[in-house]
Amino acid sequence: MVNVAILGFGTVGSGVAEVLAKNGEHIDQKVETPVRLKYILDVRDFPESPFQDKIIHDFSTIENDKSVDIVVETIGGATVALDYTRRALRAGKSVVSSNKELVAERGYELIQLASQMGVSYLFEASVGGGIPILRPLSQCLAANELTEICGILNGTTNYILTRMIRAGLSFEAALKEAQENGYAEKDPTADVEGHDACRKICILASIAFGRHVYPRQVPTEGITGVTLADVAYAESCNRKIKLLGRAVKELDGKICAYVAPHLIDAEAPLAGVEDVFNAIMVKGDAIGDVMFYGRGAGKLPTASAVVADVMDAARHIRSRKRVEWGPGGEDVTVSPEGVPFRWYVRCAGTAEKVRAAGLDAALLSRSGAPADEVAFLTRAMPRGELMSALSGMELGSLFRVLE
């Protein structure tokens, strides 16, 4: 018998309880030992819930109960969740988490602690909701030297961009629609400013390249600056605007990681990822491009990823499972500032001015553009070089072009 305690009875936590209950027989069969939900920790009571008899309010009950083998942390944030995760691991329990913020900020430390205690710290659900990505990265692609990870990692912003592209809604109108549909929070900052995608690319880069990449090392730009004019210019050159988290292994072995809107080829597989779907493209030296696609969020998809980790931890209760990486440091990453990219630029000015700037630019056009607006794609150059060439011109939008 393997006993499980869930921390936090919110969307994901309650989803985990439901999946454990609904697919219980199927799960026991696969694990070869019964997996039982023993406690749910929350500050609230849930008198109407079928799980109300499992609800407790004191973490030390779980901490001190030797029969609890696996703790599921779905609290979120990096304060209380950090404290409980440390205490659970120290008490010799495996921890399964959907908390991307905690893994991105403290992953290395918690993996080390789990390793010392001979237990597992698993967090498949922290990236890409139910899409299997962390385990394939660390196991199935293990024979490859990975060179790049690039993904649509946030469903809210992908929904907003899809509605701007397909229905011609402004950013504000698309955001409002996303909120009405429950795809965006009342305070959408973490999504639209790219922080959520940043945490996810940190976790992916850490697994792929073997050293912890921290969010503060990853320059992050959201989609609040994307306009319908940009959408139209992108379409004019057969491209789509997508918010991408990217981590590229440079020739010196350092990791160039960032989150920003990109123009991508309309025929590329990532361009076909619409609405709230996520997709993660991985490049390896032997395998070439591999893509993983699915619902990046939502109660049941995320819960099913958590439960898969619970099953894996349960099967390896005496031989911990390893998804791990080495320590971070300033030597791990390189700033994207010095790296050349092709750019899309929209600014106030004229074709003559752009030509005079020596940018070797491919001019774009859209119907209804004001006379003093100009937009173009550049050759590959570092941002600083581009900014010097553009000095004196009022900048509208500046996005990378993915090739």
Added chain:
Amino acid sequence: MVNVAILGFGTVGSGVAEVLAKNGEHIDQKVETPVRLKYILDVRDFPESPFQDKIIHDFSTIENDKSVDIVVETIGGATVALDYTRRALRAGKSVVSSNKELVAERGYELIQLASQMGVSYLFEASVGGGIPILRPLSQCLAANELTEICGILNGTTNYILTRMIRAGLSFEAALKEAQENGYAEKDPTADVEGHDACRKICILASIAFGRHVYPRQVPTEGITGVTLADVAYAESCNRKIKLLGRAVKELDGKICAYVAPHLIDAEAPLAGVEDVFNAIMVKGDAIGDVMFYGRGAGKLPTASAVVADVMDAARHIRSRKRVEWGPGGEDVTVSPEGVPFRWYVRCAGTAEKVRAAGLDAALLSRSGAPADEVAFLTRAMPRGELMSALSGMELGSLFRVLE
């Protein structure tokens, strides 16, 4: 030290030797014990190969060498490969295979034998080349009750269809081009008649649904009947023709599996899978749709999947890894004949005749169609019902419409 022997020094076998050599350090680090290639078995000599000192010609050398822990079988077919796989497993060695024919025909038996011997039988490379699919199916999606697997499982036919759709080549011309580019064999039967896709859907269905599905239980139709007229009609209703392997769990728990060309929505993720790429869509009760995309064949992608299995077997040399399923049987599958589908029909006739047949048909049109040609989409119905309604009309093409 873990010693490996490769059986068969063809495309995949030599790729495995190369990946082991090239990424050796990286692999040793991940496995935490050195993985060494000791023997390569082939009937030929390879005096020019850097691996020529490993080449042997007698399988019993491997069978009787207690220091060989893992045997990589890349011979193909189900005769010699079956004999050697059985003998390797009986000698207590784990076997890693890229041989889809053998797994599809004998998987259950070989998994049982591996289980009795306490070793692993792994075959990630047998489906989707380098795309991680079997392990995610059996592990990451383990908390789900899976309901359907549907995929573009053969790169050769997908290349041919892509060239028909994009370049307007006839089937014959596209096949010739594929052969010239090395994407199709001189005898293309196994690909274009769907046998290769059939073996892969058998393996996927067996893992997803837990019972062995044999190729003889899977009605299989290739793409030799697809014409440019069909491509044009599909385009007229915003669809694309793709060869799909499908396995659906019906309400009675039986599996309806088949391989056939389908009309699919041009906006669907599978429709964006072009050229030699493969993709596998999985539906689960909790996760919804998940898709895995990448190169489904090729020396290095396939070899990297084999090596990932080798690494996994090496890490679990004393605690075998399980990718497994139960026995097959006539009760496992249900014929697609009795299952209703929407159909695309192209036949000799007139709109009046079709209307008179009471098919509730949506008529299609294309430029340049002969006066006596008619094409349409039907409502969902079993094939038999459709065939009765069409009796007396000369049939051109009949494909399912995926919704």
